[in-house]
Amino acid sequence: MAIVSAAEQFHVSAVSPSYWRVTFDNGPVNLLDPDTVDQLAELIDTIENEPELTVVVFRSDKPGYFMAHWDFRSDNNRVAGMRPGPTGLHPYLDNFVRLSRLPAATISQIRGRTRGAGSEFVLATDIRFASERAILGQFEVGVDAVPGGGPMARLGRLVGRGRALEILLGGDDIPAELAAAYGYVNRIVPDAEIEDFTDRFARRIAAFDKVAVAGIKKLVDVATLPPDDELAAGLRAYFATAGRPQRRPFVELLFSNGLQRPDGIEADLGTAIGELRQKGAVTA
C-alpha cells in the first residue's frame, strides 16, 4: 500500500486508486479538535478530486477508541472564527455534509468508543460496521449541550423518533449490540473478523463502476439526507448551549475523573456522566 498522505491525524493508505483506507490518529483516545476540522476538510477536498476513488474505509488502531469525542480543551475562539466551507456552513458541519455527499462509498469500521463528535462523524459516513467492542453515544445532553453535528437530523431519520430520542435524551452509552438492534450501526461483525470483513466489502465496491456508485448515492441522498438548514439549526443550538459558563464546573469535575485519558472516565463516559449529574455535587 502506498502512503498517500501522512497528515498528522488522518493516515491515508491507497490500497488501489479506487480504494483508500484512512486511519484516524489523534492522541491516546482519538479526540477531535480544531486541527481535525482543518485536516478533514483537506482530506475531503482530496477525495472529491480523485477521479477513480470509489470507496474509503475509516478506521482506528487506537485500542478501545475509534474517535472519543470533541476535545473539551479546544480553543473555542479558533472554532468560532473558522470560515465557512464550500457549502456555506461552518467547516465542522461542512465537513460532515460533504462527507455524506462524496461520490464514493464511505465506511466506518468501528472497534471501540465513538461518542459525541465521533458519533456524528460515523453518522456522516455511508455505512457503519461495528465489532462487539464498539460503544456509541451522544452524551452532550449530560454536559448541558445540544449536539452540534447533526445527530438529531440523522438519527431521527436512521433509527426512528423513539430510539433517536432515547439515545439523545438519555445520553447513555449505546453498546454495539443495542446499536445494531436500533440501526445506529448497520450490523455487528466479530472483532476478530471485522478487518477482513470490511476489506472484502470495500474490495467489492472498489471493483465496481464509479459512475454507478456515485449515481446510486445521489438518489439515496435525495431520499435520506437532511436539508442543510436543519443541520445548521443544530449547530446554532450547540453553540448557544455549549457556550454557557454554567457547564464549566461539571466539565472540570469530569477532567478530575480522567476525562480524555484512556484509563479514566472515558471507559464508560456516557453512563458515568448521568451518575455524576445525579450526585449533584457540581451543577453543570
Place this chain on the structure above:
Amino acid sequence: MAIVSAAEQFHVSAVSPSYWRVTFDNGPVNLLDPDTVDQLAELIDTIENEPELTVVVFRSDKPGYFMAHWDFRSDNNRVAGMRPGPTGLHPYLDNFVRLSRLPAATISQIRGRTRGAGSEFVLATDIRFASERAILGQFEVGVDAVPGGGPMARLGRLVGRGRALEILLGGDDIPAELAAAYGYVNRIVPDAEIEDFTDRFARRIAAFDKVAVAGIKKLVDVATLPPDDELAAGLRAYFATAGRPQRRPFVELLFSNGLQRPDGIEADLGTAIGELRQKGAVTA
C-alpha cells in the same frame, strides 16, 4: 413523592420538580373516553407550564392493561362537539400533538395491552419501554374504521411502510417481542425489572439541563414529526368511517363476547376480531 394532582384518571406523583410519574387509571381495563380527553388536555397544560419538569413517565397499575382502547360506549355527540385545542385541532388529536412537542421527555412504560387509542397514546410519547407482557395493536380496521389518532403518520415514519401496513391492515395483536423487532417499541425490558429500569433512565434525564433536553427534542421533532394536517386528515377519515351505522352489529357482537371487560375478548382482542369477522355471522 408528593401527590400533585389526583384527577380521576391521571394520578400524578412528583418524584422531584424535574421528574413526574403519571399512573393512568380508568376502569378495569383502562379505557380512554371523553373524560380522558379533557383530563389529558389539562395534564398537558400543567406539564407545559412546569418550569423545571424535564421527564414524565406514563404507567399503569392495572394488571394486563396499559390503556385498552377507546370506550365504544362513549357519547359520540360530546366528542363531536368538543372545541379545538390550542393547535386548532380537535382535542383528541391536539392532546397527542402537544404531548409529542412537550419541552420534557415523555416515556411510556408498557406492561400490558395498549391498543387503538392506547397505541396512539404511546406513539405520541417520546420513548416506549415494554415488558414481555405488553401487547400493542391497531385493530380499528377490524371494526371498519381508519384509526384517528395518527398511527398511519407515526408508524409509517417509525417502523417503515411495510411493517406499518402489516400492523394497520392486519389489525392483529402485536406481542412485545415483535413490537421491539419492528421498532414499534424501543426495546423489551423484563417485567420484573422494567419499573427500576424506567426509573433509572428517567432519573438520568431528570438530572440534565432542561434547556438541552428541550433543544434536542425540538430538532428531533423537525426530523421526525408528521405535519399537523396529515394527522387532521387521519382524524377526518376516522370520523367518516367509524360513524357508519354498518359497524354497530359487529361491535355489539364484541360486547356480547366480553368487550371492555378484563376477562373477556380483551385478552386477545386483535386476533379475536379477525376470527369473528371471518365467521361472518355479523357484518360489521
Place this chain on the structure above:
Amino acid sequence: MAIVSAAEQFHVSAVSPSYWRVTFDNGPVNLLDPDTVDQLAELIDTIENEPELTVVVFRSDKPGYFMAHWDFRSDNNRVAGMRPGPTGLHPYLDNFVRLSRLPAATISQIRGRTRGAGSEFVLATDIRFASERAILGQFEVGVDAVPGGGPMARLGRLVGRGRALEILLGGDDIPAELAAAYGYVNRIVPDAEIEDFTDRFARRIAAFDKVAVAGIKKLVDVATLPPDDELAAGLRAYFATAGRPQRRPFVELLFSNGLQRPDGIEADLGTAIGELRQKGAVTA
C-alpha cells in the same frame, strides 16, 4: 378457487371476491421481461377495477426463485418505445407506482431469490413475508447500472440510509435473516409454514371493510411513498447507465457462467458478480 385469468405470466386465482392469489411464472428462474411489463399493467388495471378485492398475495411455485431479475436478453428498443402509463411514467415504473397505491393490500410471499427488478417488485408491494430460503438484493451496481425501479427511494425510506447504501453499493446477496434484521422484509416465517401463515393473514384482511383498508393505505402512502419524480429520476439514471456499451462484455461473461439458468451463477448471483469483477478478467 376460480381461475380468473391465465395470462402467460401472472396466474390469478380468486379465493373469493375479496382475496386473490397471483402466481408468477416466467421460465425456469422467473425473469421479468417486456411481456411482464405489459401483463402486469393489465393485471393492475384489473385489480384497480375489482370493487370487492381487498387483498392480493403474490407468490411463486418456481423452486428457488420468486422473480430472478430483469431478462438481460430483452429487446431494449421495445422497452424504450413503451408508451407512458396512467401516471405519465414509463410503464416499468408506472406499474410499481400503481401497485403501491392500489386500494387493496398487497403481500409478497418470498420463498426464493428475488433480485434487481424482482426486489423492486416486492418493494412496490405493501408487505413482504419471507421464508429462510429467500434471498434479496440489488446487484445492478455490479453490472455498471443504477437500479431503475425505485430502490434508492424505497429502501432509503424503509431501512434507513446506512443499510440502504450497504445493499445498493455492495450489490451483494442479502439472505432472509439479514433482510429481516434490516427491515428489507417484514419478517421471516419458516418455509414449511409460510403458505399457511400468509393465507391466514390474507384471510383476515379479506374479511375487513375495503373502505377502511383503502383509507388506511392512503394515509400510510402520504407518510411513506416517495414522490413520482424521485422515482422518475431513478429510471433515467438506469437508462443512462445500463445503456452503456461498456457493460456488454461482462454481461456476456455472466451468461457464459450460467446467467438466467437455474443451475448456474444465479444461485449466488450478487456475491458472484463481485468476485468476477475483482478478477478483472473482463471490464464491465
